[in-house]
Amino acid sequence: MQELVKEIEELKRERRAVILAHNYQQDVVQDIADFVGDSLALSRHAANTDAEVVVLAGVRFMAESASILAPEKVILLPDVLAGCPLAASIDVEGLREEKAKYPDAAVVCYVNSPAEVKAESDICCTSSNAVAVVESLPHRRVLFVPDRNLANFVARFTDKEIIPWEGCCITHYRVTLEELEEAKAARPEAKILVHPECRPEVVEAADFTGSTGAILKFARESDAGEFLIGTEMGILHRLRVENPGKKFYLLSPGLICPNMKLTNLAKIAACLKEMRPVIRVPEEIRARAYQALERMLKVA
Numbered sequence: 633m634q635e636l637v638k639e640i641e642e643l644k645r646e647r648r649a650v651i652l653a654h655n656y657q658q659d660v661v662q663d664i665a666d667f668v669g670d671s672l673a674l675s676r677h678a679a680n681t682d683a684e685v686v687v688l689a690g691v692r693f694m695a696e697s698a699s700i701l702a703p704e705k706v707i708l709l710p711d712v713l714a715g716c717p718l719a720a721s722i723d724v725e726g727l728r729e730e731k732a733k734y735p736d737a738a739v740v741c742y743v744n745s746p747a748e749v750k751a752e753s754d755i756c757c758t759s760s761n762a763v764a765v766v767e768s769l770p771h772r773r774v775l776f777v778p779d780r781n782l783a784n785f786v787a788r789f790t791d792k793e794i795i796p797w798e799g800c801c802i803t804h805y806r807v808t809l810e811e812l813e814e815a816k817a818a819r820p821e822a823k824i825l826v827h828p829e830c831r832p833e834v835v836e837a838a839d840f841t842g843s844t845g846a847i848l849k850f851a852r853e854s855d856a857g858e859f860l861i862g863t864e865m866g867i868l869h870r871l872r873v874e875n876p877g878k879k880f881y882l883l884s885p886g887l888i889c890p891n892m893k894l895t896n897l898a899k900i901a902a903c904l905k906e907m908r909p910v911i912r913v914p915e916e917i918r919a920r921a922y923q924a925l926e927r928m929l930k931v932a
């Protein structure tokens with residue numbers, strides 16, 4: 633493995649590349665990355681880096697967001713098959729039909745969506761800024777796509793009418809209230825931290841709900857010594873590195889996103905060597921999707 637790490641370091645220098653990894657990536661991928669973060673942080677980093685090449689260790693919609701925000705850069709996705717079932721739950725035609733039903737509603741689009749859907753939306757959001765984005769709009773009604781659980785979570789914090797799209801993340805959906813209750817009974821002292829993509833009843837029963845960035849912050853600042861984590865298992869790596877004196881347990885064994893685990897060191901080395909697969913959003917879509925992302929970045 634050391635050989636592979638050395639090869640990646642050399643290729644990075646040669647290509648003037650930077651590796652950005654999502655919090656759900658494998659431990660070894662997070663360790664080699666120049667930056668690890670949630671979707672919002674990755675978007676900001678891709679837009680601001682001086683590097684000419686960005687390796688996006690994550691899933692396709694993240695690489696698309698990088699291409700939308702930084703069209704002059706080469707965006708590489710180490711495994712072209714790394715998609716997101718939640719993003720795949722919506723398409724432009726479906727969104728247009730829904731928009732026709734609610735002509736007075738603003739469309740807020742979670743970044744876990746295809747570029748074409750972002751282009752058709754008024755503004756994007758991530759799980760860390762969704763409430764602030766919705767509150768920033770003058771509209772009374774909001775069509776919130778594509779995650780119904782995040783939509784339900786946002787609805788708890790706003791008086792606006794939230795109309796959800798019926799998509800969900802199959803990984804977070806696996807966590808049930810029964811599992812949460814069993815885990816809590818086994819570790820009554822532990823704080824339960826979950827992602828808003830979890831089912832509403834799980835969110836309701838948790839001590840804290842937030843994006844991966846917010847979960848990391850909560851764990852750092854909390855006095856508690858034990859935590860049950862209700863988001864993808866990749867986050868355990870950073871939680872344990874950043875909090876060596878604290879204990880972290882996964883809320884459900886089902887919290888593994890197979891798409892996030894497709895990226896590995898060999899694929900990162902190969903994509904830097906061959907300079908492919910490149911993710912480039914066509915300009916006509918990019919320009920419109922950029923506006924939706926840019927509006928979000930101005931809010932939070």
Ligand code: SF4
Binds near residue numbers: 656719802803804889
């Ligand atoms: Fe998509 Fe869920 Fe995997 Fe995130 S964890 S990439 S939302 S399927």
